[in-house]
Amino acid sequence: MEKIRLSVVIPAYNESKNFRCGVLNGVVEFLKLRKYTWEVILVNDGSTDETLKLLKEFVSCHYGFRLVDMVHGGKVAAVTSGVLEARGEIVVFSDFDQSTPLSEVENFLLEFNKGAELVIGRRVEKSGWSLFQKLRSKTFNFLVQLIILPGINDTQCGFKAFKNSVAKELFKKLSITKHTAKDGYKGAFDVELLYLAKRRGYKIVQLPVVWSYVKSGILSPLEPIKMLLDIIHLRLAYLNRHVIPVVLLLLLSVPAWIQTAKGGYFPMHDDLQFGRQVVMDKCFADKQIPCRWSKDLGYGYGYPLFNYYPPFPYYLGQMFRSADLSYIDVIKVLVVLSLIISGLLMYLFAQVFWGKWGGLISGALYIYAPYHAVDIYVRGAMNEAWAIAFFPGVFWALYRLIERNKWKYVLPVAAFSSLVMLSHNLMLMLFVPAAFVWALFWLVKFRSVKALPKLVVSGSWSLGLAAFFSLPVIFEQKYAHVETLTAGYFNYLAHFATLKELFIDRNWGYGNSIYGPVDYISFQIGYIHWGLALVSLIVALVFARKKLYKSLFIVLMFAISLFYAFLAHEKSSFLWSAAPQLQYLQFPWRTLSIVIFGTSFLGGSIVILGEKLIKFRVIGTLILILVTVAFYKDYFRWKDFWPNFKDQDKLAGEQWKLQTTNGIFDYLPVWAPFPPVNPPNGDAEIIDGEGQITTLFKNSVKQEYEVKVKKEARFQINTFYFPGWEYTVDGREVLVNPKDDQELGRPRIQLSSGNYKIVALFKKTSVRYISDIVSVVSWSIFLVCAFLSASNINFLKREKSP
Secondary structure: OOOOOEEEEEEEOOOHHHHHOOHHHHHHHHHOOOOOOEEEEEEEEOOOOOHHHHHHHHHHOOOOEEEEEEOOOOHHHHHHHHHHHOOOOEEEEOOOOOOOOHHHHHHHHHHHHOOOOEEEEEEEEEEOOOHHHHHHHHHHHHHHHHHOOOOOOOOOOOOEEEEHHHHHHHHHHOOOOOOOOOOOOOOOHHHHHHHHHHHOOOOEEEEEEEEEOOOOOOOOOOHHHHHHHHHHHHHHHHHHHHHHHHHHHHHHHHHHHOOOOOOOEOOOOOOOHHHHHHHHHHHHHOOOOOOOOEOOOOOOOOEOHHHHOOOHHHHHHHHHHHOOOOHHHHHHHHHHHHHHHHHHHHHHHHHHHHHHHHHHHHHHHHHOOHHHHHHHHHOOOHHHHHHHHHHHHHHHHHHHHHHHOOHHHHHHHHHHHHHHHHHOHHHHHHHHHHHHHHHHHHHHHHOOHHHHHHHHHHHHHHHHHOHHHHHHHHHOHHHEOHHHHHOHHHOHHHOOEOHHHHHOOOOOOEOOOOOOOOOOEOOOOOHHHHHHHHHHHHHHHHHOOOOHHHHHHHHHHHHHHHHHHHHOEHHHHHHHHHOHHHHHHOOHHHHHHHHHHHHHHHHHHHHHHHOOOHHHHHHHHHHHHHHHHHHHHHHOOOOOOEOOOOHHHHOOHHHHHHHHHOOOOOOOEOOOOOOOOOOOOOOEEEEEOOEEEEEEEEOOOEEEEEEEEOOOEEEEEOOOOOOOEEEEEOOEEEOOOHHHOOOOOOOEEEEOOEEEEEEEEEOOOHHHHHHHHHHHHHHHHHHHHHHHHHOOOOOOOOOOOO
């Protein structure tokens, strides 16, 4: 059979008047001059006039025309019948009145040669329309773009062309508008058709076409209202799959954070979030971006906090601070968001494998994992909580990239991976091996060798996005006392958990992790979590014959969870000693972050055991989640709550001293052998000789002093020396040797008698300059690509559902 290039589908319902006007003659005249093969499918939609008789006579004497006769079912049914009959590589459907002449298809075919998968007409000149009709059309198009199809300028033009496979898939998928009324109302099926195409990532091209108004009947005044209701119905129907479980998840998360939303403040182990947010706020005020140096921390001597400490939560917090929230409220928002986002991203990840109800279970389990409560409500480990939140995003993006082998998924892999780095770089050491095994499994399963370059690009890109932080951490580590991170209390050998603490104990405490079998803090995985993880092995057995890969990846995730639980136990000490870098994690029980990730994901698989019993699955899901919430919700409470505590209380007295001195040895500049025991004696001082100092200006990146020296003197700035600080005396740069101050490594400048203006500027080192440039370029490219992807400007191909 000869290959057909173009199929033309023309529906007809009571079109005898238009037929006698000769509208089909123009179709014949155009097609007989084409060099490519073609066919025309005329679909009689149960006409009650002479249309069927006239079409039969026409087809009998015209080559290439076929007639499909059907019981009246409306335009959607007629066009669908014609499309399913089409044999051409390209399928175009056109209105019978030829308001847009078929000759316009020539420009459409050129777009298909360039890679288009769907080309639609856009009526530029609407000749014959009244002002009211034009206004109604513009209003309708505006509402369509606002509600469901942004970027599509004319959904209702009756001239559209598709690749054959695309047309047949889309028309078969029509579900909301396929049963339109049979009274002449056409419905909003074009909108559903285009929405399905966009959702699947087809490349849609819009072209201007000639269009003339042909009066074919009186439009019911209710038709625009009906179509608007159709569009709202479409929006709700296609949102329904995820909206209900997502809304439920948000509601179910409330007990996990409701106490935090109250007025006041709360104590925790790492009660330094407040001070870190203050530092970030002052960096923005001083235009020190990226933020690296604080003038207030280090007991007032300054401190390179964000040169080493992961900054993401506090950059996010600054958005809310810019909205004039108090520092305390910003910290509360970050706590609440970390819990909510962890649940939503787990839902996004798990629903791919277990469906929406299984995803809901996994999301709830992740939010209410006991270790999640330990991290936030006991330890106050804000950064670790945010890293935990992004774990599911990385796994989801890796799976999608490998499964679909699409460049668009490079973006989320890079973004989520960089966010883990920027939230808690040490957790990345734990997470990378699990992510590597996960990616390797799917590479083997899908035999997706072509995805490897995309994985390399996404990994490199994520490093670029986080370079402004990660490169100084690596190359400027030598400038700070990081050895204290693994010494004394922070030595990993003192912080293994016992099997009883992991699997049996439900004792809850707000104390510390100490050496020995008894801790005053909980390290439980959670009965429900490890119980459902065991049940997932039964699910794996169910799949063993029909879907072996699904069975295998369940076993894989179980093995990953079990391995990381093993790392929390003292029997794994040989692995910790063999990998010295792991020792910077300080607490082996931190591996519970991966354990709760794995067990929460596996917990959602239980819905598969009841997948044939839909009602049981929904009811069972809700019961299981409510039991989980009831079982764990009391863990999500602060030990104490100070209802009248405000920012000013935290910014003064002993509370502020705690913020500026606690953890001071972690990143203390190496030129200070030990932390200071007292605050500085002013911003600067004369330590030898006589002189007078006036502070002209001081912020986090610049200090200016007017110095009057009577006798030769040594001038000392009471700010720790750290690479990046440059000093000038009357505009001339001077070199300082921080070793001159053997106590704290402060810069000292020898001055003879006279008046001087001394300026200290905190500048970028070469490492920081390069890392900032890398990140600026990486983020710029990322944002452009993200915009193009969101705007559907890039050439996205079809995406199959998993």
